[in-house]
Amino acid sequence: MLLIAVPAVAHVGSPDIYAEGNAGPYRLLVTIRPPLVIPGVAEIEVRAVGLGNGQPAISSLEIAPIPLTGEASKHPPVADRMKQSASDKSFYTGALWIMASGSWQVRFTVQGSQGAGVLSIPVPATSSSTRGMDAGLGILLGALGLLLVAGVVGIVGAAAREAQLPPGAEPNASSRSRAWIAMAFTLALMIAAVIGGKIWWNNEAGDYAKYVYKPLTMEATVEANRTLHLKIEDPGWLKSRKIDDFVPDHDHLMHLYLIRQPGLDVVYHLHPDQVAPGNFDLALPSIPAGDYSLYADVVHATGFPETLVTRLELPAIEGRALSGDDAKGTAPPVVSGWNGCPANPAPGAKFRLPDGYTMTWTNASTQPAKTPEIFDFRLLDAAGNPASDMDLYMGMVGHAAFVKDDGTVFAHVHPSGTMSMAALMMAAAQNRSSHAKQDAMAAMPGMEGMDSDEAPVASGKPGRKEAANAPETTGPAKSPVSAIPNAVGFPYGFPAAGAYRIFVQMKHGQTVETAAFDACASAPRPN
């Protein structure tokens, strides 16, 4: 098997965080753009959803960066007030310093007509690159550097030649030659200093490079009994990173997407089991032959998510039937040579499912890159009516994967946004306070089945799905199964212009439906 690992961050090629959630009674659509270097500044945008449309008014919105776990998570700094746009009163902007690599959260505190509300969005912060120096600055600094070197040589020459001469005296031949010798010596010294400085600079850059994020590597092999074996190793990054501390993220330690390349025409959403630290096994279902990209989402105990990537060429496999939360989907291959984008998708784009149901993308349109949008989908039954037997799929109304046609972008997105659900639960758990006791998780869109009191993060106990399937369970009031809607929205923004395929999964009865929609992102809007 040919295995190729490509660099990845939490998601692949899609670092910005898009989220929708409730800060108490206030509904917010949040965009967080983490810095390229750490320490660095994260840029934050918030749109108050539905203002002037029955939603309570907001008087102030504050943000604070806090580590997600550990002692430091209990000690937030003073919050910053976000700036309200003069032209768009529902739009706020702000910036926050993120001082260390790792698992952070941005805490939004809203004050308004219905009191205070809090929302915390997890932010995995990593240094992802080193910026080069542009030519103009390089020339300016080079010129100033030359001036400084020449200045030192000239100063030493003057000091040796005439600094001790009485006022008015002219330097003689011997002091002049002494000056020349001193200047030559100083020039040699300065050249050595510049070379030493260059070596120092290189060492500093090398040290910094150690902090640039290096994802866990994943090696995939298929054994004779059709078992997929995934071996995870740490290539070296932060010493605090482990491979034996994964926590369940909506019921599973790992969410594995197999997507056939190059057509993106076959997709599997599977859930391998951990058999030993860093080792995951999965009895493969029946899979058509092909070259597959594997994207494996895991979450560390710190709430830091990672997407592990590899490639795997598979022969046709006759395996087990799909069961539990495992699901597959097929779609016509994306057309090669798209020239970057498919035709502008029509609103109400439809995808016919194998059992006669239909999924529609209700607000399909071409989106500018780096622009937050709620991607809305509905599931209709064979008669074209809203599906009435909806169930939760791993605790949520739907799951989506946004994949760029060349495989360089992969983002596993939920109704609440692009964050890992395990991290979101950790953040939400910290927000519960005596004066604002609320179920922050259930307040997230499409999270009707999720309950942070039942967060499986630390205990590993099952999530809400079982409760949803067993309405007789006692305890806090749960949403009845019949209340699960047939519509779901995913907050997301494409990271760059180009063609994308969106795989959307919803469940009705015992069937997990997987639909595929083709999308186009145009160039980002200028700032």
Next chain:
Amino acid sequence: MATTWNAIRAGEPARRGNSIPWYLWVAVLAVTSVSIGAHWDVSWHRSIGRDTFWTPAHMAIYACGVLAAISCGYLVLFTTFRKRSPMAASSVSIFGFRAPLGAFIASWGGIAMLTSAPFDNWWHNAYGLDVKIVSPPHTLLMLGVFAVSVGTLLMLVGEMNRALTFGNAALARHLQWMILYIGGLMVVFQMFFRMEYTWDVYLHGAFAYEAMAAGMPTMFAIFWQASRSRWACTWTAAIYTVFVEGAILILPLFPAEPKLGPVFQAVTHFIPPKFPILLIVPAILLDLLWTKVERWKAWQTALATGPVFVLSLVAAEWPFASFLMTKASQNRFFGTAYFQYNMPSTSFDYLRRFVDPEHDWQLWSGLGLAMLFAALSAWLGIWVGRWMRGIQR
């Protein structure tokens, strides 16, 4: 020499009274500004955490470069281009420009400081904000500050030497005070640069003393020689002590709160620096020693200086550092109960415990090395200081 004593006198303008020219005041103000700004900036980072280019502390730092550029730029242009400039006779020539040597050095410092600003900005964008304090752009900034200080010192020394040459004792006396003041600020700056190595929890290990022995006797020897004051070391060390103690007393008067996480300590006011190192003790002894051995050769004086500096500093600082670990020092004056916002409660500093205290051979071998550093530093300082006594321009 190609000139006569009378010619020198004739070339010197009659304006020489007891007044000190304005550009020297401005240069002294520049060094004062950066000394305050640097401590303010560190306090800002320890209390608030986040800053921009436009913080008052940064303005105080860069004002040093601007003030140096004003005073020295004036001197260079005035001396170079004005016909019959009164300074022409007491200037040196570099690349066709004429000015006192110190003015060129301070100008170099100003350019270095201004160069460091875009360099540092790029550095933050490329590698993150202040991952390390001692980075190439910060080093360039500190070299610039050092050059402004040295340039100012040389201008003052040259002016004093000429005043003595012309028998103007009153002016020379005033200039000597300014030299000692600048010397004190240079001690402040030198100790600022060593701050990370001389934190109070490191003071029961040899490395802190090695860090001070490497360089501080140089500064004292230069001031002692160049200022011609028998108490130069005492005065400059006293200025350092008063300056840092002043920061301890003044900074906590102003409110500040952390704007970066994680916040381990509740900070409500600016966090001041650590209590000054008791340099005053070896400074007094060096003044006494150097007065006694004035006729010795430089290397002989240096050999005697090494042990005197290190042993007297250790004898004073070692028990004093123990005191700084006690509750008795947790007050406004000694300031050992101020902790920066991101200081974990498990840190040595918060727990008031020494980091890796050293004993026996490990300690004494380190202190032996410190004495060697101090001797070499002193020799260098005596050599430079004697050269500066002869500066006329």
